[in-house]
Amino acid sequence: MGWFLGLGIGGIVALAAALVFDGVLEGVFHGALGGLFDGWLSLPVVAGFVSMLGFTGAIVLGSTGLGPGAAAGWATYRLGRTLLRDGSGRAPQRGDLVGVAGRVVTAIPHAGYGEVLLSLAGQPVKYAATADAPLERGAEIWVTAAPSDTSVAVRAIER
Known part of the structure; x- marks a missing residue:
């Protein structure tokens, strides 16, 4: 269970870093990877997945003795896609x-x-x-x- 808690905490730290330093890594690489880490493989999505996997794994392992399933990964992916697609906030002109x-x-x-x-x-x-x-x-x-x-x-x- 310690590994799962470590993954959860590490994911939260990575997610906080992604929110604070939004766009810094993209600026460092200057698009050298051709947008590979945009969209569904962006840092907030990966950090959210790792955090959800860790905390869900710890909860499931602690309460049932079973390991984590793919449902947590799918839910994280869907939430990340929804947040990235939020286009309703047009700036006033x-x-x-x-x-x-x-x-x-x-x-x-x-x-x-x-x-x-x-x-x-x-x-x-x-x-x-x-x-x-x-x-x-x-x-x-x-x-x-x-x-x-x-x-x-x-x-x-x-x-």
Whole structure:
């Protein structure tokens, strides 16, 4: 059982190292192995498999006297594939700002810049803002354009 616990702990350490130093080994080898260790044979998948094999083996051996099976390896493989395939987290882009409502946090003078607070992907983000007419602090605004990654053009919301 000591071997299995050693495998489990070693796998956890390797997984933590893979998460902390993500991409460092790929940068060191500069793609020399042609992407051999990408996807299903990546370091997080191998470390997770070794850890699952070790801990599952220790539990099964300690409780039943039987050895580990292939089910732990398959479950680790499927979990790793699912995590690597998570493509739902698209980064917000400049065009996503048009039509967003917010508030002025620093007054916007005529022909000058102020600051507005917008909610982008559920997070409050401050942008430099221009407007056709001066806007006071606290005014509700609507984004009409995003001329750059850090600034927006706004107009007041009429109520």
